Each structure stands twice: as structure tokens, then as C-alpha cells.
Amino acid sequence: MTIKTLGTAALIVASTAVAHADDWTAYTYSSVSTTSAVKGMNRIVERVAAETEGDLTIDLHLGKTLQIASADITQAVGDGIIDMAADYFFSGSVPIARVLNLPMLIENDEEWNKAYAAMEPTLIEAFGDQGVVLLGGYRYPEQTIFTTFEITSLGDLEGHKIRVTSPEQGAFIEEFGGAPITLSGSEVPTSLERGVIEGVLTASAGGAKNWHEFLPYNYRFAVNYGNSMIIANADSFAALSEDTQATLRSIVAEEGPKTTEEFLADEEAQKASQSEAGMTLVEAAGGEVDMAAEKLAPFWESWAEKNGPEYVEALATVRAAVGK
Structure with a gap:
């Protein structure tokens, strides 16, 4: 094999490796790194890198660090400006999702879980119409x-x-x-x-x-x-291998509910702290x-x-x- 052939082979291997590895840009509306919302997203980022062995890495940007208005996050994901996001202000882009936020319609955790499960197919379709894959989400306390x-x-x-x-x-x-x-x-x-x-x-x-x-x-x-949706650009998601897609979905499915649980625990802690103050x-x-x-x-x-x-x-x- 000639030096030229070896060089060509090396380039092919290198380009294949680059094509196989994905580096995503993610964004969250929250600008405070200590919130349960940001902690949850950071866990997703860390787990994705580890469990895909670097095939997918995600660079998470906090709120206000990118020129994206809170109300435009879902649109920015759909347009491919960013690959992934946690969006609390999605209702302008996907207004049908606001049915879950109607006052007095859902009164407790059990009702929320039932309502979300019933609405999930509709939400997946509605976000899909925006060029977005709905991966999961988390909920704030009442x-x-x-x-x-x-x-x-x-x-x-x-x-x-x-x-x-x-x-x-x-x-x-x-x-x-x-x-x-x-x-x-x-x-x-x-x-x-x-x-x-x-x-x-x-x-x-x-x-x-x-x-x-x-x-x-x-x-x-x-x-x-109130709740946040964890979403990905449809084209970016489709470009991932099936294994990486499955890993990402699995991690979000675990970390979304965990973030909700942390918010609920923090609610009780904050109530006590605020009362004491x-x-x-x-x-x-x-x-x-x-x-x-x-x-x-x-x-x-x-x-x-x-x-x-x-x-x-x-x-x-x-x-x-x-x-x-």
C-alpha cells in the first residue's frame, strides 16, 4: 500500500469517526445553575456522554447566554439553531399543550400523571409539526x-x-x-x-x-x-444512530421524573425556609x-x-x- 493510499484510508477513517460522533448545542430557559431544572439537564448531558461513549456530546447553555428569547425556544429547536432544549415557554409554539395548564382542571399529582399520559400522543404530534421531537419533560410544584x-x-x-x-x-x-x-x-x-x-x-x-x-x-x-418539555430538533435526532436515539430517550425518561421529584422535595424545603424567615x-x-x-x-x-x-x-x- 502506498503512502498516498494510506493517507486516503486515514482520511476515510477520520471522516467516518467525525460523522459518527455528534456534538449538540442545548439550551435551557433557566439562568440559575443551582435549580433542579438545570441540575436535571446537566445530569442528562453527563449521562449521554458516558452512556454513548462520546458518540453524542451535548453543550448546555443556560438562559440568557444565547440570543434566544424564552418564548422562541421551541421555534429555535425546530429551526435547527440549537439541537436540544428544556422549554417552559412552549405554549406560544404549541398552544394545544396549554390544556394541561388550565386553572383548576388538574388539582394534584395523581391527576397530572393521568392527564399527561392521556395527552402525550397529541403533544408528540403537535411538537412534531414544529420540526421537534418530544423526548420528555418535568413538572414544577403547584x-x-x-x-x-x-x-x-x-x-x-x-x-x-x-x-x-x-x-x-x-x-x-x-x-x-x-x-x-x-x-x-x-x-x-x-x-x-x-x-x-x-x-x-x-x-x-x-x-x-x-x-x-x-x-x-x-x-x-x-x-x-407549570411544566417544561425536553425537546430535540427532528433532523438532528434522526441523524443519530438508533442505539444513541434509544439511549437519549431512556435517559430523559428517567431524569425528567427525577427532576419533578426534586422540585417537589425542594418545595417543602422552601416552604419551611420561607416560613422561618x-x-x-x-x-x-x-x-x-x-x-x-x-x-x-x-x-x-x-x-x-x-x-x-x-x-x-x-x-x-x-x-x-x-x-x-
């Missing part, structure tokens, strides 16, 4: 009401300005006489200080973890749940959950009808799953 004013019932919301993260949460606040306001997370502290808002819907292990010093009251009323935690008043669910049921129906037959079907699927 979104409760944190305020600057004393609150012991839903009636106390009347006349107050509350920050929400979705139109559906806004409908809940309006139902009880409050004024919903949409702000980015970075605007919340100064808005609370200036009185632009007087409260937020969030979790103790979520926004309240950073904003608790501005929020002396927490009404432990579960308005709804002086926050007043008040449990939901008797009968208010049933009352609120009854008041919000017409909104679920109008929301679905306004958006079209697919949404009506999605709502029916979830209601059947949770028995409502």
Missing part, C-alpha cells in the same frame, strides 16, 4: 398565590394586581376580581418594590425562591401546574377548591371552543382522564 398584602381567601384578590405567566392564569385572577399583569421574571422584584404588581402566581421552589423577601404572604391555593403561609379555605373549579369550568369550555375542534377534543381527553 402554582400558588404569593402577595404583598394579607390574603386568607380568594376574595382577597379583588382589586389587586397579580403577575401571571399565561392568559389562562390571567382568567383565574380576573374571575376573582384581580387584575392580571404579564411580566418577565427579571422585572418582578422591581415591580413588587414599586407596587406595579402586588403578587405573583408561582411555586415556593420556583419564583418565590428568588422573590420571597418581597412577598410576606402565601395563600396555599393550587391554581394550576417570616412569610405567612395560609392553607386554602375549606370549600374554595370546589367553588373555584365550578367557576372556572365554563372558561375551560370557552377556551377550547375559541381555539377549535382539536382543543375541544384535547379538553375532553383530559377531563375524561381526571374524571371531571
Whole structure:
């Protein structure tokens, strides 16, 4: 074999190795490395590199380190700007997924698991339409009401300005006489200080973890749940070997629920910590959950009808799953 032939063979081997190994860019909306969300994504990155023996490596970027708006993450994955992401703000790109976030529709962990399982085929198809593979996800604890004013019932919301993260949460606040306001997370502290808002819907292990010093009251009323989707670009995923695809899916399937569990554990820890620091935690008043669910049921129906037959079907699927 000549030197030229040897060189050509070496190039072929090298190019084959490069083609076989994939180096992905991933992004998460969360900018704080100590959150359960980022810790979970880091575990996925580390396990993928180890369990594929380097055939797939993933470079994870935290929120605000790339020029991608939170609301555009799913689109950025679909467009191939990034290969993978954890997206909490996917509802603009895949609005049918918001059925899982309707206020008072899902009231506890058991109902969430049933509703998500029933909706999963619809979600896979809807994300697929965006050029995205839905790999899995995780859920935050219930979104409760944190305020600057004393609150012991839903009636106390009347006349107050509350920050929400979705139109559906806004409908809940309006139902009880409050004024919903949409702000980015970075605007919340100064808005609370200036009185632009007087409260937020969030979790103790979520926004309240950073904003608790501005929020002396927490009404432990579960308005709804928020969740994040772990997604990949369809072309990038298709380019992986079948073994690597299976490994990635398996790892996400394990780490997504683990992240949820860590959030739930952190919720209890944060509640205790916030209470010790002086926050007043008040449990939901008797009968208010049933009352609120009854008041919000017409909104679920109008929301679905306004958006079209697919949404009506999605709502029916979830209601059947949770028995409502």
C-alpha cells in the first residue's frame, strides 16, 4: 500500500469517526445553575456522554447566554439553531399543550400523571409539526398565590394586581376580581418594590425562591401546574444512530421524573425556609377548591371552543382522564 493510499484510508477513517460522533448545542430557559431544572439537564448531558461513549456530546447553555428569547425556544429547536432544549415557554409554539395548564382542571399529582399520559400522543404530534421531537419533560410544584398584602381567601384578590405567566392564569385572577399583569421574571422584584404588581402566581421552589423577601404572604391555593418539555430538533435526532436515539430517550425518561421529584422535595424545603424567615403561609379555605373549579369550568369550555375542534377534543381527553 502506498503512502498516498494510506493517507486516503486515514482520511476515510477520520471522516467516518467525525460523522459518527455528534456534538449538540442545548439550551435551557433557566439562568440559575443551582435549580433542579438545570441540575436535571446537566445530569442528562453527563449521562449521554458516558452512556454513548462520546458518540453524542451535548453543550448546555443556560438562559440568557444565547440570543434566544424564552418564548422562541421551541421555534429555535425546530429551526435547527440549537439541537436540544428544556422549554417552559412552549405554549406560544404549541398552544394545544396549554390544556394541561388550565386553572383548576388538574388539582394534584395523581391527576397530572393521568392527564399527561392521556395527552402525550397529541403533544408528540403537535411538537412534531414544529420540526421537534418530544423526548420528555418535568413538572414544577403547584402554582400558588404569593402577595404583598394579607390574603386568607380568594376574595382577597379583588382589586389587586397579580403577575401571571399565561392568559389562562390571567382568567383565574380576573374571575376573582384581580387584575392580571404579564411580566418577565427579571422585572418582578422591581415591580413588587414599586407596587406595579402586588403578587405573583408561582411555586415556593420556583419564583418565590428568588422573590420571597418581597412577598410576606402565601395563600396555599393550587391554581394550576407549570411544566417544561425536553425537546430535540427532528433532523438532528434522526441523524443519530438508533442505539444513541434509544439511549437519549431512556435517559430523559428517567431524569425528567427525577427532576419533578426534586422540585417537589425542594418545595417543602422552601416552604419551611420561607416560613422561618417570616412569610405567612395560609392553607386554602375549606370549600374554595370546589367553588373555584365550578367557576372556572365554563372558561375551560370557552377556551377550547375559541381555539377549535382539536382543543375541544384535547379538553375532553383530559377531563375524561381526571374524571371531571
